[in-house]
Amino acid sequence: MRRILAVILAAVLALGLLAGCSSGPAKVPEEPAPQEEGPQGETPPVAENHLPGAETGPAALERPETKIDVISLEGQEEPFSFTLLKAENIGFTTYIPEDIIPTVVSTEEGDAVVAYTNFAGQQRDDAYLSFLLYREGITLEEAIAGTRELLAAEGYEFPAGTEEHRSHPWAVEEFRFTKEDDNSNYVGRAAFGNRGNRVFRVMTHMPAEFGDGFGARIARIIADMEWFTTAE
Numbered sequence: 001m002r003r004i005l006a007v008i009l010a011a012v013l014a015l016g017l018l019a020g021c022s023s024g025p026a027k028v029p030e031e032p033a034p035q036e037e038g039p040q041g042e043t044p045p046v047a048e049n050h051l052p053g054a055e056t057g058p059a060a061l062e063r064p065e066t067k068i069d070v071i072s073l074e075g076q077e078e079p080f081s082f083t084l085l086k087a088e089n090i091g092f093t094t095y096i097p098e099d100i101i102p103t104v105v106s107t108e109e110g111d112a113v114v115a116y117t118n119f120a121g122q123q124r125d126d127a128y129l130s131f132l133l134y135r136e137g138i139t140l141e142e143a144i145a146g147t148r149e150l151l152a153a154e155g156y157e158f159p160a161g162t163e164e165h166r167s168h169p170w171a172v173e174e175f176r177f178t179k180e181d182d183n184s185n186y187v188g189r190a191a192f193g194n195r196g197n198r199v200f201r202v203m204t205h206m207p208a209e210f211g212d213g214f215g216a217r218i219a220r221i222i223a224d225m226e227w228f229t230t231a232e
Helices: 003-023 058-062 142-153 208-223
Strands: 065-075 076-087 090-096 102-104 110-117 123-134 173-181 182-197 197-209
Touching: 058 090, 065 090, 065 208, 090 102, 090 208, 110 208, 123 208, 142 173, 142 182, 142 197, 182 208, 197 208
Parallel strands: none
Antiparallel strands: 065 076, 076 090, 102 110, 110 123, 123 197, 173 182, 182 197
């Protein structure tokens, strides 16, 4: 019994010595305050989209593969067969009339879709509608300047004041270009917007006499555009 009491007493004394060595309550180490991220740690904001058509998400991929609809040509509504185009390299779908041939391409400049006329079974490479999503890192100013430079090198002119008459209300910038070549008068437009941080361009080019027929088809193709990808 005395041995047990001695052990208990020794334990009590040990606890007393530990308590006496402490001048106050034990302090819990403080966690370092969170440091604010500098410019390198900040996530750049995603730019507001400026695009034709509608952003419908996955529903854009679930549309019927074909449809029958009408296009107004010279005041008359003409029936057309349409086929769904899935431009997966850019991120949209749209319907293409039966006499338009689309081609999906990717270049160092970016990802593109070019749609050529095929009226009466004759494809015309000088009558087209193109969509181009520039690669990331190319600014709006660079895209516009590069387009103007390439067109000017091919002899195209830029009529003054055409920027005030917009054909594409979604566009941030737009301009018209013309050229007379081999007794043909060519007309076209380039419109620029963006999908997230990448510049997006719509460009048309055609002989002037194609304006009504091809123009109506272009308007329908653009109106039917639906985007299924999110901004980058």
